[in-house]
Structures are given as structure tokens and as C-alpha cells.
Amino acid sequence: MSRNDNGAIDTGRKVWRLVPSSLLxxxxxxxxxxxxxxxxxxxxxxxxxxRAQQVEGLVNTTRNLAASAAATTQFFKSLPLEYRHIVLDQLRDMGGSRFFVSLNDNRIEMRALPDSERKQLVTEEVEAVLRSRLGKTVNLHVEFVHPDDLRILNTQLPLDALPKSWAHYALTLEPIKPPVLVTQVEVAEGDWLYLASLLPAPYVSLDDESIPGQQIVFILVMIGVLFPVLAWLVRRQTRPLHKLARAARDLPLDEYQPPLREQGSAEIVAVTRGFNAMRRRLQSYISDRDQLFRAISHDLKTPITRLRLRADLIDDDTIRERLESDLQELELLVKGALQSMKDTDIHENVELVDLDGMLRKLADAYMGDPPLVVVEGSCAPYRGKPLALKRCLGNLVDNAVKYGESAIICVEDSPEQVIIHVRDHGPGVPDEALGRIFEPYYRLGHEHRQGHGLGLGIARNIAQSHGGELEISNWSGGGLEVTLKLPRH
Known part of the structure; x- marks a missing residue:
């Protein structure tokens, strides 16, 4: 795998860790x-x-405005020269019209607004309409100007220098200052018709409008209202799942423990009902198992004791020793079975367990110079069954010291799980025997050692009862490595 692939995987893992783990x-x-x-x-x-509707409306409005400008230009071109200024004076006295109109000796130069898509669209549309109405050879100039940069008449006066009745009616829109469309057409040599006007509302801006503020407010209000309501509904529906998960994790099998309350959606009610039924069956099974093993223990002790007494009456020493050996093996098998039942008992309730203290007490039992058991690392308290965990860890450490002479315990802790590695320095286990190591009474050629071959099987059962797992492998340091993984629910 390449370095880039590793980086991508690490990035993906980091992103995935940001995703909440709870259903809610x-x-x-x-x-x-x-x-x-x-x-x-x-x-x-x-x-x-x-925006498409705005552009369409802007084009239609621009065409109407350009048509009015063309009609005004044609009207002034049709007037005799001596009447043009009279008409202009009358328009000013009347308060103006849609355009501010003047006749100038030359084209007035003004600072234009920066180019934009809408500005180019409007100016091109105005020029096209004017040339189609006035002739393609007409000399004209169309530009947008900011009101502060607008210049009027031959003297190039600013807008504020004119009487309000002359131009402010057509060229101002308080309190905003929209751009002014200035069209200058040469109607005769040395005469330029000056037409200035505003684009009609709502097309008073040449900038592309973003999402309106009320739309953003609407989105925020909708999310602000729906999100808390949805959070409350989801939390209400998932609360029974939390109770069910806690009950399944702790699994109190007390005979007098009341069943979980069936509430929530139909699916959650069905799961809760199934869990209650499962717990009742487990309680019945455990009760029957206890009675069975008590009966076995009681019924087997008496004939074994009777057989021992009868064996003492046998004169043949060889036969007597063989019989006593068989009886001793039978008694060990019975004790091993009873001990296995006791060590994997699940009556114990769940509570916070100090695994650090438990491991260090186990290590203190093998004090020496150097110590036989060394503990490395630490972990936070773990919710589990204390006696069962003590048996599990005790079996692992006992096996490591018994078959490997010394043990190293490495503890790794994380929010998801606790991992405990128990490593010894023994001969290890052949690969073909790793699959059978958990089988009861399987002792891998160590018959001379004391024990019944049940320790690892019991430890794995305890790990699985906590939702974890027990894994075995040979490690590079020489010897066997047993890895206990306990999830934090």
C-alpha cells in the first residue's frame, strides 16, 4: 500500500471518529x-x-426605456431649432419627465461604473433598440454613472447644483443612490441630446443579487424550530433503547428482578418483550443448572467415598492402587466440572471494577527478585463483574507463570475498549494446536503439571460474557501471548 493510500485511510478514520456513536x-x-x-x-x-426572472424583467424594462428614449430623440429631432430650448424649459418648469433632457454642444465625459454582466446587458439592449429606431449610423453613447459623478448641461454641473424641480424628480431615489443611465445622441452636428434616467424599480441595481436576507432568516428559523422538536422526539424514542442496552449489559438475573417496562414504538416494545422473555428463560435455565450440579455433587460424593473404603479392603496392591488412581481421577473430573460451573457463573451483578488494583494484587502474589509478573500501563475503572474478572485474569496469569515461568502484563486503554496482553517466556504453542487450546481438559503435553485444562476456557467464557474476546498467539519475544479485549459499553 502506498503512502498516499495510508494517508487517505488515516484521514478517513479521523473523519469517521467525528461521527457520533449514539443513535440519537x-x-x-x-x-x-x-x-x-x-x-x-x-x-x-x-x-x-x-435571477432568470429578474434578467427577463430587466430586458423587457430596458427595451421599453430605450423605446421611450428613441421616441424622445425623434421628437426633438423633428422640432425646429428655435423651439427645442423652449420645450426643454417647459419640461423643467413642469418638474421634468421620465428623462432629464438637455441639449449640449458636445458629448459630456463622465466616470462610468465598473463593468458587470447586467450593465453590459442593459447598455447593449439600449444601443440595439436606439439603432433600430434611429438608424445604424447614428452617433450615440450609452453609459451608467453614479449620481455623485453625474454631470449635466454644457457647464458640466453636478446633480446637487441644479434646482430640485429640474432633475431630482427623475434622477434621485432616496435614500438609496441607484446608478443613472445616461444616453447621449448626436441629433445634429454640434448638438448632442442628453437623456438621463433611472431604471424603474425593482431593477435599480446592476449587481447580481445573492440569496435574500429573508430567505436565510427563514432557513435558520425553520432549522431552529424543527431541530429541537426532532431531537426531543428522537430522544424520547431512543430512551427505551438505552434502558434495554443497560439491562442487557448488566443482565441482573436476580429471581425477583422486575421485567423491563415495555414502552416506545412497536419495534422497541417487541424487542423489550423478547428481552424479558429471554431473561426469564435464562433464570429458569440457571436455576435448573444449579439444582442439577448440586444433585451431581451430592450423588457422586457418596459412591466415590464408598468405593474408596472398599478399595482399602482389596489385598492386591496393584489392583488397589489402580482403583484408587481411577477414583482420584474421577474426583478431579467432578471437582473440575463443578469449578468450571462456579467460575463461569453469571449471577454476579455489574459494577465499577478497579482493574489496575486487581492486576497489581495478582502481580504482588508472585513477588521475587526479579519479580515474576510485571504490569505495564494502566486503565480507568471498568464496568464489569468483579469476581468473574478476577478469576479470568487470575487464570491467565497463573497459566503464564506455570508454563512460561514469568509474565508481562501490558494494559491499553481507550474510550472504546480495554486491552490486556499477558505474555510469557515459555515454549509457546504449535500453530496447529492454537485452535484447540480452549477445549476443556486439553493440556498440550503438560500432563505432569497440576490442573484440569479448564483455565483458558473459563477465561474466554468470562470475556465473552462481558461482550469481549480472548485471543491467543505466539509473540516475537518467545512464548505465548494472550490478549483480553473488554469493550466499554
Whole structure:
């Protein structure tokens, strides 16, 4: 695998860690993402449609405005020269018209607004309409100017220098200052008709409008209202799942423990009902198992004792020794079976367990110079069954010291799980025997050692009862490595 692949995998893992682990958190995150994507998509579609409608309206308005400008130009070109200024004076006395109109000796130069898509669209449309109405050879100039840069008449006066009745009616829109469309057409040599006007509302801006503020407020208000309501509903529906998970983790099998309350959705009620039925069956099974093993223990002790007494009466020493050996083996098997039942007992309730203290006490039992058991690392308290965990860890350490002469215990802790490695310095286990190491009474050629071959099987049963696992492998340092993984629920 390449370095880039490793980097991509690490990045993916980091991103995945940011995702909430709880059902409530994931549902809320997915809902928030879905709402956000839906709102963004609808807003993009809405804005696209809105802008298209605005452009269409702007083009139609521009054509009407250009047609009016062309009609005004044609009107002034048809007037005799001596009447043109009279008409202009009358227009000013009347308060102006749609355009501010003047006749100038030359074209007035003004600072134009920066180029934009809408500005280019409007100016090209005005020029096209004027040339189609006035002739393609007409000399004209169309430009947008900011009101502060607007210059009027031959003297190039600013807008504020003119009487308000002359131009402010057509060229101002308080309190904003929209751009002014200035069209200058040469109607005769040395005479330029000056037409200035505003684009009619709502097309008073040449900038592309973003998402309107009210649309953003609407999105935020909708998310602010729906998200808490959804969080409350999801939390209400998942609360029974939390109780069910806690009951399944702790699994109190007390005979008098009341069943879980069946509440929530139909699916959660069905799961809760199934859990209650499962616990009742487990209680019945454990009760029957206890009675069975008590009966076995009681019924076997008496004939074994009777057989021992009868064996003492046998005169043949060889036969007597063989019989006593068989009886001793039978008694060990019975004790081993009873001990296995006791060590994997699940009556114990769950509580916080100090694994650090438990491991160090186990190590103190093998004090020496150097110590036979060394503990490396530490972990936070773990919720589990204390006596069962003590038996599990005790079996692992006993096996390591018994078959490997010394042990190293390495503890790794994380929010997800506790991992405990028990490593010895023994001969290890052949690969073909690793699959059978957990079988009862399987002792891998160590018949001269004391024990019944049940320790690792009991330890794995205890690990599995906590939702964990026990793994065995040969490690590079020489010897056997037993890895106990306990999840933090």
C-alpha cells in the first residue's frame, strides 16, 4: 500500500471518529445534513429562477426605456431649432419627465461604473433598440454613472447644483443612490441630446443579487424550530433503547428482578418483550443448572467415598492402587466440572471494577527478585463483574507463570475498549494446536503439571460474557501471548 493510500485511510478514520456513536447523535446529524442539503438545493433553484426572472424583467424594462428614449430623440429631432430650448424649459418648469433632457454642444465625459454582466446587458439592449429606431449610423453613447459623478448641461454641473424641480424628480431615489443611465445622441452636428434616467424599480441595481436576507432568516428559523422538536422526539424514542442496552449489559438475573417496562414504538416494545422473555428463560435455565450440579455433587460424593473404603479392603496392591488412581481421577473430573460451573457463573451483578488494583494484587502474589509478573500501563475503572474478572485474569496469569515461568502484563486503554496482553517466556504453542487450546481438559503435553485444562476456557467464557474476546498467539519475544479485549459499553 502506498503512502498516499495510508494517508487517505488515516484521514478517513479521523473523519469517521467525528461521527457520533449514539443513535440519537447520528439521526440528528443525518437530519441536519439532509435539511441543510435540501435547503441549499431549494435555495439554489429558487435563486436561479429568481435571477432568470429578474434578467427577463430587466430586458423587457430596458427595451421599453430605450423605446421611450428613441421616441424622445425623434421628437426633438423633428422640432425646429428655435423651439427645442423652449420645450426643454417647459419640461423643467413642469418638474421634468421620465428623462432629464438637455441639449449640449458636445458629448459630456463622465466616470462610468465598473463593468458587470447586467450593465453590459442593459447598455447593449439600449444601443440595439436606439439603432433600430434611429438608424445604424447614428452617433450615440450609452453609459451608467453614479449620481455623485453625474454631470449635466454644457457647464458640466453636478446633480446637487441644479434646482430640485429640474432633475431630482427623475434622477434621485432616496435614500438609496441607484446608478443613472445616461444616453447621449448626436441629433445634429454640434448638438448632442442628453437623456438621463433611472431604471424603474425593482431593477435599480446592476449587481447580481445573492440569496435574500429573508430567505436565510427563514432557513435558520425553520432549522431552529424543527431541530429541537426532532431531537426531543428522537430522544424520547431512543430512551427505551438505552434502558434495554443497560439491562442487557448488566443482565441482573436476580429471581425477583422486575421485567423491563415495555414502552416506545412497536419495534422497541417487541424487542423489550423478547428481552424479558429471554431473561426469564435464562433464570429458569440457571436455576435448573444449579439444582442439577448440586444433585451431581451430592450423588457422586457418596459412591466415590464408598468405593474408596472398599478399595482399602482389596489385598492386591496393584489392583488397589489402580482403583484408587481411577477414583482420584474421577474426583478431579467432578471437582473440575463443578469449578468450571462456579467460575463461569453469571449471577454476579455489574459494577465499577478497579482493574489496575486487581492486576497489581495478582502481580504482588508472585513477588521475587526479579519479580515474576510485571504490569505495564494502566486503565480507568471498568464496568464489569468483579469476581468473574478476577478469576479470568487470575487464570491467565497463573497459566503464564506455570508454563512460561514469568509474565508481562501490558494494559491499553481507550474510550472504546480495554486491552490486556499477558505474555510469557515459555515454549509457546504449535500453530496447529492454537485452535484447540480452549477445549476443556486439553493440556498440550503438560500432563505432569497440576490442573484440569479448564483455565483458558473459563477465561474466554468470562470475556465473552462481558461482550469481549480472548485471543491467543505466539509473540516475537518467545512464548505465548494472550490478549483480553473488554469493550466499554
Amino acid at each position: 447523535g447520528r439521526i440528528l446529524l443525518l437530519t441536519l445534513l439532509a435539511m441543510g442539503v435540501a435547503q441549499v438545493a431549494s435555495s439554489v433553484i429558487w435563486v436561479g429562477t429568481f
